[in-house]
Amino acid sequence: MKGIVVEDVGKYYVSREGFRKKHVIEALKGVSFSVSSGEIHALLGPNGAGKTTLIKILATLLLPDSGRAYVEGYDVVSQAREVRKIIGVVLDVSKGFYTSLTGFENLVFYGMLKGYSYSDARKRAREVLELVGLWDTGAYSRPYYTYSLGMRARLSIAKALLTNPRVLLLDEPTLGLDVESARMVRRLIVDLSKEGRTMLITGHNMYEIEQVANSITIMSSGRVVAHGKPQELKQTLGLLHRVVMVVKGGAEGLVNAIRSDLNVSSVGIDDVGEASRIVLYTRAGREEVIQVVLGVLKKMGASLLDLAIEEPTLEDAYLAVVRGNDSGKHG
């Protein structure tokens, strides 16, 4: 079953300067993708790509101008009330709460807005505050304006979890967080996913996204430019592996032999004392590289001192997609 379906969604913003002058900004241009239930799906793209707009549309906070979007089968426009019952949303983690109320009071207020009774809202607020680590530290009883950014992010996630939603929409939940808080949020996201929740998450930290996401959609200038699993994306884009070897004896001959068996893009050889450091780039897979290199070494009788095969990262894939899209756009 699909947790989230986005079909050809378009969105433009109208802003006015004075009474007559009107600016129209097209934020989404026919965006389509889908997310399976229980999956963590990452939405990537440079600033202004339309990620937050899309999250807001799925959260029923914004109306699309064209196309359709569904959350767990409910239309976000015509069945907005049903959608609101099953989603939890994190938008800007730095604000969105009453500054003079404590974290606990903010959550109780939100719970009551969402239809909980006073006692249920208090009970649930305590549960989610414990889950995000704001209860034991006593931070729950301090006014929101005293919170650090990390504590604010945790409270935002607690708010999103308050109604025990089946779908979580998280817009840059780790933005500006310190290493420990970001790790805690990542762990929480993975744990929540294990409970079967569908998650749509945006962010700019590729390492982080690679750690948690099952699938990815890359957006640029309001369009989807790539979609798939992280590994698939890297393969589709044909990104190069970086192979670093330190060998003793016959570096030139070794490289020529490897070249005859592998499709190598570029090579560099440096002398490191008695040994040579060879760096080469290839589109071949990891297993093939190991097989060829070890075979050639054996045949040539050279000794291998060190071998490192660096896989292309998600960041490489992302940059390749976004830069490719930008260069295409600018001709």
Place this chain on the structure above:
Amino acid sequence: MASMASAIIYRELVWIRRFLADYIVSWLLSLIYPLGVVVVPSALSGSTTVVERFSALYGIEMGLGDVYTIVIILTGMINVVSVIMYDIIGTLFTEFKLMDVGPMILEASSIARYAILNAILRPLIMALFSTTYLAPLLLFISGYKGLLEFLIIELALILSAVALGLYASIFATLLIFFTSTSRPWTIVSVLTSAILAGTGIYIPTELVPLVLRLIAFTTPVPQTCRALFAIAFKGFSQVLVAFGSVLAFSIVLYLGVSGALLKYAEFKVRKGWK
């Protein structure tokens, strides 16, 4: 709807508990008014002169007790107008423009429903709290009759506060969703002063510039003042009937206008129009 109402009441009571000292100071500040118009003049030129002037101003024979009663009751009106105008406009502005609490509200309900409930419930609570001090003062001046007077006055003030809350929500909606104002407090201060001055609380209405009177007459405040005056001097049933009619008409009118404006504002927000 009921859960949203209880959420607003919960938040209001938390705020009152947290800022009780600030609230008490602002509520009691209006007692400068009787100090300025009765206590100090009485000390300077004798209470008889003050009573004579008040009798001439209102066209009714009064005693010193009546003078104190009317000015203390009017402090209640001053409190209600300033607290409600500031709280409704200021809080909605802060929620939507500064703290960005709007999405939290939109996630749960609609702006129109929230803002209208807020404009009804906050005045109910704030008017009650900001005028409670009238009870001991009126009890002290008029004995147990004063307490009865307080109950009737409180009812009139609370109903008037609700109408004023809806009136303020019209301005709040216009300022937040249809303009790019960044300092609504300036507008609230001007509006509050204009309403109070135009009502004739500080000087007789005949001496108030027409524009201020016109602003005041878009609110139920002038009629409430007449009603309060009638309650203070008893038996003015016609004034009370007129007050009731004006109040009912005002509430329906403000509800209609603010409801329509808020619905359009919500449409604009959900469309992402600025």
